[in-house]
Amino acid sequence: MSEQHLQSILFKRVKSLLPSHVSMAEYISELFLISKDSAYRRLKGEKQISFNELTKLAGEFSISLDELFNLGQENVIFHGQFVNSENFRLDAYLESMLQNVEQLTKYDSKELYYISKDIPVFYYLLFPEIASFKFFVWTKTQMQFEEMHHRKFSFNILTPALLDLCKKINGHYISIPSTEILNADNILNDLRQLEYYREIDMFENKEDVELIYGKLTEMVDHMEFQASTGKKSMPGAVIAGGGAPIKLYVNDFFVGDNTIIASINDLKMVYLNHAAINFVSTSSKEFVDYNYDFIQNIIKKSTLISEVGERDRKKFFNLILERINNAKNTTNAFYI
Amino acid sequence: MEDPDQQVKFFQFLKNKSPQHLSFVDEVTNVLNISEDSAYRRIRGDKVLAFEELQQLCIHFKVSLDQLLKLPTHNILFYGRYIRPGEFDFASYLDAMLQLFKTILPLPDKEIIYLCKDIPVYHYYLFPEIVAFKYFSWMKTLLNFPALKNATFSVNILPPELLLKGRRIAEAYYQVPSTEILNPDNILTTLRQIEFYKDAGLFDTKADLEKVYTSLENMVMHMKNMAAEGKKFLPGNSPSLSRGDYKLYVNDFFVGDNTNLVRTGDNMMCFINHSGTNFIQTTDKKFCDYSYSFIQNIIRKSAYISEVGEKERNRFFDAILKRINIFRESQVSTMGKR
Numbered sequence: 001m002s003e004q005h006l007q008s009i010l011f012k013r014v015k016s017l018l019p020s021h022v023s024m025a026e027y028i029s030e031l032f033l034i035s036k037d038s039a040y041r042r043l044k045g046e047k048q049i050s051f052n053e054l055t056k057l058a059g060e061f062s063i064s065l066d067e068l069f070n071l072g073q074e075n076v077i078f079h080g081q082f083v084n085s086e087n088f089r090l091d092a093y094l095e096s097m098l099q100n101v102e103q104l105t106k107y108d109s110k111e112l113y114y115i116s117k118d119i120p121v122f123y124y125l126l127f128p129e130i131a132s133f134k135f136f137v138w139t140k141t142q143m144q145f146e147e148m149h150h151r152k153f154s155f156n157i158l159t160p161a162l163l164d165l166c167k168k169i170n171g172h173y174i175s176i177p178s179t180e181i182l183n184a185d186n187i188l189n190d191l192r193q194l195e196y197y198r199e200i201d202m203f204e205n206k207e208d209v210e211l212i213y214g215k216l217t218e219m220v221d222h223m224e225f226q227a228s229t230g231k232k233s234m235p236g237a238v239i240a241g242g243g244a245p246i247k248l249y250v251n252d253f254f255v256g257d258n259t260i261i262a263s264i265n266d267l268k269m270v271y272l273n274h275a276a277i278n279f280v281s282t283s284s285k286e287f288v289d290y291n292y293d294f295i296q297n298i299i300k301k302s303t304l305i306s307e308v309g310e311r312d313r314k315k316f317f318n319l320i321l322e323r324i325n326n327a328k329n330t331t332n333a334f335y336i
Numbered sequence: 337m338e339d340p341d342q343q344v345k346f347f348q349f350l351k352n353k354s355p356q357h358l359s360f361v362d363e364v365t366n367v368l369n370i371s372e373d374s375a376y377r378r379i380r381g382d383k384v385l386a387f388e389e390l391q392q393l394c395i396h397f398k399v400s401l402d403q404l405l406k407l408p409t410h411n412i413l414f415y416g417r418y419i420r421p422g423e424f425d426f427a428s429y430l431d432a433m434l435q436l437f438k439t440i441l442p443l444p445d446k447e448i449i450y451l452c453k454d455i456p457v458y459h460y461y462l463f464p465e466i467v468a469f470k471y472f473s474w475m476k477t478l479l480n481f482p483a484l485k486n487a488t489f490s491v492n493i494l495p496p497e498l499l500l501k502g503r504r505i506a507e508a509y510y511q512v513p514s515t516e517i518l519n520p521d522n523i524l525t526t527l528r529q530i531e532f533y534k535d536a537g538l539f540d541t542k543a544d545l546e547k548v549y550t551s552l553e554n555m556v557m558h559m560k561n562m563a564a565e566g567k568k569f570l571p572g573n574s575p576s577l578s579r580g581d582y583k584l585y586v587n588d589f590f591v592g593d594n595t596n597l598v599r600t601g602d603n604m605m606c607f608i609n610h611s612g613t614n615f616i617q618t619t620d621k622k623f624c625d626y627s628y629s630f631i632q633n634i635i636r637k638s639a640y641i642s643e644v645g646e647k648e649r650n651r652f653f654d655a656i657l658k659r660i661n662i663f664r665e666s667q668v669s670t671m672g673k674r
Contacts, residue, residue: 051384075414189591301477
């Protein structure tokens with residue numbers, strides 16, 4: 001790619017970000033402190049912009065130079081913000097998740113692939129009591145928000161605003177076709193977390209523990225119901241609702257890593273999970289294709305338990321329910 | 337160039353990244369295909385660096401300008417190659433890992449922090465039967481290497497040269513002070529993989545199956561011994577000869593994701609795991625700092641079981657050994673009875 005070409009792409013990007021009534025030449029001349037004529041020469045590609053000018057322009061418009069430079073297939077640019085107590089709190093995290101699922105629903109052809117290390121996060125959000133518990137785990141123990149330091153668990157961690165975000169996310173999620181690859185160990189993190197807090201007396205009301213175990217059971221029942229119908233639905237539905245198709249696979253061989261691939265028409269994007277609940281995303285073709293092929297390969301080695309495979313489906317969900325039940329009735333951390 | 341500072345600083349940054357045994361000017365000369373004199377003029381800031389030249393330098397030196405210029409983009413540049421037959425095979429993967437260790441070993445202040453989803457891969461490399469099995473499961477099933485499509489498993493399947501490369505990596509890892517954060521579930525993937533192949537009739541003989549379990553047990557026992565000493569050492573060697581401190585934490589609360597954080601002095605490099613055995617790496621400061629601080633949070637909630645904490649250490653390793661034994665008894669007794 002020639003330098004004039006790169007420069008022209010950069011200026012096109014700037015133009016698209018400027019209000020339509022602003023003249024590019026005037027803007028550039030003011031920003032770079034050069035004459036209008038010099039600005040025109042740069043815009044036409046007759047003169048290359050300097051390192052300083054490039055820095056100024058990219059900083060002014062938050063343009064990624066790494067993306068512009070297309071750094072080659074071994075360099076992958078990811079995008080992501082990290083949950084913290086200052087400028088990317090839980091509400092911002094959920095807002096960002098909402099934007100992502102909302103964006104997907106706008107396309108005719110769309111699908112989500114989820115290769116699970118834990119129970120896919122969307123299921124937690126369907127059950128307010130579980131969502132409350134997970135929000136507590138994330139902000140108190142994993143992200144250690146300062147204001148959570150002395151706090152014990154109670155359901156009021158789920159504010160009306162957060163609940164509203166959960167509902168909106170669910171509303172979109174059930175209209176997106178999904179393929180999920182599960183493993184019977186995906187539930188273990190939740191069980192260990194419950195047990196940990198129970199052990200250190202972290203519940204304001206002891207009966208809440210029982211309630212959460214009950215809700216986990218409901219969640220697994222709901223997953224089983226969706227699997228049997230092959231359709232997404234809201235909890236409590238007794239017949240298959242108008243939700244999108246869901247394909248559920250079980251893989252005993254490999255515990256996933258919570259990678260999500262969103263597919264829209266011919267475009268795909270990978271979301272990689274890191275540091276508990278954070279995600280970084282990329283649309284880098286090489287990386288996306290490799291991950292997509294990997295997931296397809298895992299699917300080939302997995303058992304389909306949605307719509308078909310009743311025996312395997314029952315065995316799988318019964319095992320998870322048994323684990324929840326065992327965890328509820330024991331204080332032994334090694335209950336497998 | 338009205339203010340050459342930025343360009344000069346950019347070259348200074350590249351120079352610091354460049355391997356010390358190479359001539360930096362020669363490197364710039366080669367990348368930009370210009371004379372040595374022209375390279376010097378650019379490095380001194382006497383001549384403006386062209387757009388395309390900047391791009392070539394960023395690609396060659398794996399530099400993120402977004403990061404360097406602190407552009408508010410929320411972008412993070414990662415680097416990584418993906419295991420593929422004929423392109424970046426297992427031998428190349430091991431070579432790349434070994435190369436990384438060669439770079440960090442001579443540095444005086446270094447540390448590796450491993451937040452485990454699975455048992456840290458380095459330990460496998462010292463136990464031939466279990467590493468052969470892991471190689472088989474990665475290449476045959478996770479990454480679909482055609483050469484293993486119809487293969488069945490015997491403990492001799494791993495070519496000796498790969499076994500040796502793996503051993504070199506473990507030896508290098510054992511010289512670097514490290515912190516591992518383990519969870520009782522880290523062993524499960526391997527146990528399920530053994531069960532899967534046994535059920536699929538892919539073990540050549542019952543003896544192969546038993547050898548894999550024995551090797552896995554030996555590996556866990558060795559980890560336990562190292563934890564007791566707080567030092568990493570090769571099986572059969574004396575802990576007193578070791579240069580690698582071994583800090584082991586147990587966290588029941590959180591199963592990690594195989595993130596590796598390599599710290600050398602004030603610099604950090606973070607490796608994240610994807611698609612089975614692949615890793616991508618970044619030196620992005622914000623990402624590394626966040627990951628480091630997250631891991632420190634997890635450590636604060638974990639039990640320290642190396643050198644001290646004998647009771648908790650025994651409880652942890654005994655539970656893992658018990659699990660291995662439960663799987664072993666059930667799988668060996670049912671082999672060939674499907």
